[in-house]
Amino acid sequence: MSEVRVRFAPSPTGYLHIGGVRTALYSWLWARQNRGTFILRIEDTDQERSTAKSIQVVLDSMRWLGLDWDEGPEVGGEHGPYFQSERLGLYADYAERLLASGDAYRCYATKQEIADARDAFHKTNAKGGFRFQSPWRDGADPPKDRDAYVIRFRAPREGSTGWDDVIKRRIDVPNDTQQDFILLRPNGMPLYNFGCVVDDLTMGVTLATRGDDHVINTAPQILLYKALGVEPPKFAHMPMVLAPNGEKLSKRHAAVGVLEYRDMGYLPDAVLNYLARLGWSHGDQEIFTRQELIEKFSWDHVGSTAGRYDAKKFLYVQEEHLRTLPDGEVARLTVPFLARIGIAAQADDPVLLEAIPYVKPRSATLADVADAVSYFLGEIEFEEKGKRKFLVPENASHLVQLAELIENVEPFEKEKLDEVVKGWLEANELPMKKVAQPARVAMTGRTRSPGLFEVMEVLGKDKTIARLRAAAELAASATTH
């Protein structure tokens, strides 16, 4: 098999869209599976939108996801530079070649003239798409009064252009629907189709991957390759990620920037897993490690239908990944989320490490984990509802008795506590329910938590007793209505 060279070429627009991430992911998986090369290229020719900050977001996003690139910004490579805005000389050269061969021409029409022509077209002729007919296509003399021009491609009007898409089937587009699209702006900045072709060509890309919304650009690009006398790469067009209601997924529908998932406490592998599985399958398997993804990925099983974003399934995948993550890792990753809620803890904090096994099956995200361990590490905060319902005078004595009962339990471990407390309940003909909830609220401040004895063990004897007694006092003095 020949070498695999693929690229991800986002335009920095403020955030990295999860739809784009999926495109990047499939390409990356393909490269890694084949020991090929994954290139990151920044398409920053739209100077209005491209900012240093946006570029940083792209790099941060890719790094957080662990989609490492072999060539691109900050790592370099033989085919650089990897920012389109720094490759202007290259585009000029190729434009010159097309000009020389007659496959391109200079067009002096102003934006206003084109806009007027478009308006006139829409007024008179409602059917068909508008295509600007440049008077300079057929060799009119350059005007004397203006020198700004764009370079347009001289698109063929006959025949058709097609390719065998790796994901879809054969696609053919009649050439008479093509327009003389612009290659270079007056300022030398290339437009998408031209920049993309020159870059894919000079970077030796063997498979061009992109979203479904780009199928329309492929025929023009193939025309460009032909005009330049080179063989086009293969193309793979990924179906889109749609919103739950079937619209194009945008900020309106869900968190679309990957970094938002980082901030919510998702794991990179979970994001990759969910996105991979949205539009690709491997039999009945739902949960994949990164390594499994690399091993099992195949273009054959990338579907051709657009997928809808499903937040619940995403969360489920995240839960599964959290569960298989070793406790030490969970602890380490939870630290920053603890800091965010005002708890300074170290990753090797023994209380944190002890609590995690109990908290993990009850959490989906790292933010959930942080919240769930907060009362072990920090001060207790009572939920108003639980406090009002369970910390009432009639429960006060039970709490005190419980505190006294466990005073001498050694070792202070859940099995032993279970035995002692249940024995006491039985002897006094007290149902567990009667005591458990008040004690839970006393120790955690909440009505929902891990098992009572697990909480006691993690909290330790001193804190457990202190909290039971404090709550008992609170309960005794509570007024009932």
Next chain:
RNA sequence: GGCCCCAUCGUCUAGUGGUUAGGACAUCGGCCUCUCACGCCGGUAACGCGAGUUCGAACCUCGCUGGGGUCACCA
């Protein structure tokens, strides 16, 4: 509207001429139980429509309908 793409449970999908149409999420019911989860057991739920090819179509062909994309000096 032109051009292009797409069509299996609500959602993601398996399925490549013969299956009780499978799995997962969601949903509903149950078990477990000190709460909440986890886990386990079970239920509801799909081949858009119409022709054709064939002994036989979810699978092949055509049409229709529906959805999406795109018609820029954005990418």
